[in-house]
Amino acid sequence: MDLIDLIQKLEYPDKNIPAIEIHSYLKHLKKPVFYEKNINKEFPNEFTPITGKEFLTIQYNIASALFDYGVEKGSIVGIFSRNNLYYAATVFAAMSLGAVVMPIYPTILQDELEDILRDSGCKILFVGDVAQFQKGLAILNKIQSPLRRLITYFDSRTKHDQLITIDDLLKFGEAKSNYEQINTIIPEINPQDNAALIYTPGTTGGPRGALLTHGNFISQKVVVPMFNFTDKDIRLAHLPFSHVYGFSADLLTSAYTGAPMAISSTFESEEIYRNMIEIKPTVIATVPRMYEKLYISTIHTIRRFNPIKKFLYITAIHVGRECYMAQSFGNAIPKGAEIINKILSPIKRSIRKLMHMQQVRLLFSGGAPLPLDVAYFFGGIGLPIIEGYGLTETSPVVTINRIEKNKPGTVGCPIPGAEIKISDEGEILIKGPMVFNGYNKMTPEEKAEIFTHDGYFRSGDIGIIDEDGYLRITGRLKDIIITSQGKNIVPLNIEKKFESEPLINYICVVGDRRKYLSALIVPNFHLLRQYAREHGISYKTDEELVSHPQVQSLYKTRINEICQALPPYEQIKKFTLLSHDFSVKSGELTPTFKFRRSQIHEKYKDIIDLMYPTSDITRL
Template sequence: MTHHQNVNYEKEFEEYLTREKHLALMVLARAKKYGDSKIAVRHKAYGQWEAFTWKQFGELIESAAKGLLSFGVKEFDFIGIFSNNRVEWAVVDYASFAVRACSVPVYATNSAKELEYIVNDCGIRILFVEKQEHYDKAMSIIDPSKTLEKIIVFDRNTKIANDPRVMLFDDFIAMGKKSGLDAKLQERLAKVQSDDLSTLIYTSGTTGEPKGVMLTHKNWFAMLFGTGYHIPVEPTDVNLAFLPLSHVFERAWSYFILCNDAQVDYCHDTKALLDFLKESRPHFMCSVPRMWEKVYGTIMDGIKSAPPAKQKLFNWALEIGGKYQYLKKDHKPIPLGLKFKHAIATKLVLHKIRDLFGGRNKVFNCGGSAFSGEISEFFFKAGVFILQGYGMTECFVICVSNPERNKFGTCGPVVPLMQVRISPEGEIQAKGPSMTQGYWNKPELTKSLFTEDGWIKTGDVGFIDSEGFITVTDRIKDLFKTSGGKYIAPQQIETLFKEDIYFEQAAAIGDGRKFVSALIVPAFEPLEKWAKKNNIEFSTREELVKHPEVIKFYRERIDYLTRDLGQVEQIKKFTLLPHEFTQENGEITPTQKIRRKVINEHYKDIIEAMYAE
């Protein structure tokens, strides 16, 4: 916090807000400024990269906006977007803003039932869907819905019914283009304000039904201002939008990139991430810990089985990388000898790690759940900067590391304009111009989100160190007490497993119990390879997880990974599950967070068996 005492953030933010005002104006001003001279966005929706210049992007947004006006969209109507990341997603988002309406994203992985809840909760009339699976889900809810009138489909290969309520996006754009509603669009644009409601983001929440978080344009600009204050972006930079745009993190960051005149490449398929990285070669990307844990696990597993000389070279290269990067980060001179060694280390080892991510990386933000400082430091030594941040849809961003101020294992320093305090119970509470005014249509829940004096209750336990860095320990709701009265933070235990290639998911159990146990979902691909290598015969996953050799193998790994935990936190017993926790079964949220209540319910018998003496 000490670095910028002479900076008046409030005044700077006011000037920024006066200049940009509204996200529709922001994007259309860029389209006008750059025309065909520069690419704004790209995607691979049909297998090949397709690029759109600022002019093309701007024209698509204006045509879509006029299409919405043709359908009689009024100010502050809600427009649904049920799709993976692609250019059309952004077009509809900005087009909704341009007619002073609000966009409502739905996670592409949501079920028809979850979609229906959102459509009915805020009364969506027009819903944009991506492809067959989304279209089919939307069609299954249109008849019973009181409000849903139109379904517009992005993917032109979707088989759609001959139904006046349905149309392809291409036709929708053509309709908007021919509508002659330019004057009406200009009229709407002339009325927009920074305090206009822009969106509802339904947070899945690990408990209860989804809640629509209301965010204004001013809220978004406060996020962009705070997050980006210490992260410089050049107009020549490329961002890979890998996390779902339905999540506040990716959406805010993609707005920030376009607001800085840079380019966004949309990734529609997270399973093909490594290909996208090679082709897009992004300077920036938002990520979640799971991605880094998997890459780290794979690299470390490969090193463990490498010949000793190779292992030695690898460790030497990392050590040199660390010395070099720490000096560089602190703006200290780098001795010539170290520069020379670093060049060799890069050539022989480190470039291979950087190249996985396309080799141009400046900063990869990471957030969404607990993340190991050890993994973050490993990549730092290899020249890949992962900056951890922390926030919630209701109040984003609270803190984020930046290239100058970064402490592994923390979520970084508090961002400009945000105030943070820790309640007597240890809860992180925050206040700032990016915070929501509340949940759509849910006055009671809105009231319980705030303290008496108007701060947001994050529901997270954590602390702030003497330099202003925040560390989050766990969700208050997730902390549990053993029958011996000891408080346990399950996320801290579960995070330890994630850096191991053989673990896919884990849930620590132990509320009111004598000891801590765990349900473990193995990563079956590496486990099956290991089993074949060790001549373990199995015909199903059920057989595999019950095999004594496999159980012994996991027991040893668990003991090793949890070696630094206190006696009470040690995993005394565990059960390997033959299948993953899924969103369909309600066991995890769309952002892969564990719903503990559901898991305790679904696996009741297995859990009881671990405690039966």
């Protein structure tokens, strides 16, 4: 019997992820459900469409091979790779066997990888490139290795009894044809069964593995009708599937609806823009940093227009912003602004075209705060960004703005089924079907620390709920700075004041147990070098550039101007300009570009100490 005929025989109860996914893709057997580059070797730089039939065939053959390797309900299947088609197929193949998928961030170090593999008990690991393969192979070759098999998504010439390439795995799975067994397993997978083990780097410490069930992820389906997601949408997935945001918002949501998804293997903005031109997505889910880069590059392009054209475009942006702000605050739009806004509609369409977003109908942002300037810019040109809030532990969405009532500066109100409340300490507490049961190997005592007596998850985030029931995030509980004078300060609130400062890429406020606040600043080197050229500042290295007295004076002036609006104890008294960027790879940022403050404090301890005389440090 033909494989697809066999799959179609299966009853698909709406209670687990692979059942929903297979049922969805069976409706699109001849239509593209994925697009990916590097599939067609003759045209590696072009997106190749993959139909529902082709994808299900790949998925079932991977599952058939894994079944023969002994993968069963509860087994951990690790994926250490950048996004690709086989990654997506492996996720659903492993879940079809009742296994637990463990997506691993693609650039972690070998020691971190080994810690995760040992903690999870993972025996089978898929790897995506040579660097990931070398790390996996080094662990596989250890005497007491947790690994039993390594599978590469590329053609590896290395010979090893426990190594197999994806091409050979697919042939092996097809030869074994364990399809009937797979069809028997899928209906037995229940909502309370674990679906994924996602290790989060955290912002204050080492990784912890969050166990998420099929029911946790399926609870997120409530957003599908809220935003009218259909198979007519086209998604561009560039967030790593190793992060719960990309895993759920892109991979799973596309599977639920059957919407085709173009897979971008990189987070490089230039590559993403090129992919946008080719794919013309209707839905984009990303992090604020990507919107910021697009906003800045668009403004710089407009500034190079001839005077008349520049005036028209800038006016359209300002008037659109004014109208959108009024609408967001629930105020009446000034009549004059409303008329001008309509007249300049063609200009706003041109701006969207300039950004390659003429087909986009929905933009989503999460993982970090969205700067208000960026939110008002996009809303003003007719592309309001829908901001939401969630965590790895909540699968992830808990609250989200609505199309009909989008309030920049907030992360919206709870999705159906979610409950939130604010503790006496200001912490956001969460309950609902999206909340996990706990971390891997967590003791009852540890569980009692992260859940309240009445079952609410302690998020660790600080927030307030406004009069409309919309949540506003104000900081992290563990990020609070307590000065030597006893002042409690949320650094994020201060850092937000610098969001619209073009010369600053990142600013991290420090000063716990100190007399005053200081800051580590990563300049926007593109603009700073431009400033240096225009003002005749000579330098050989970025280190020389940031140390130049004129540059120091420039930043001091801007910092003082911005800090004037703050109370004295929240003002930044000293700062250090760093000569390099923060990054995920170098450890300062999480995959969604939040600060890993404990790592920053440790890495830059000597630099921070230089901003304080010894006597300023409060002794314990």
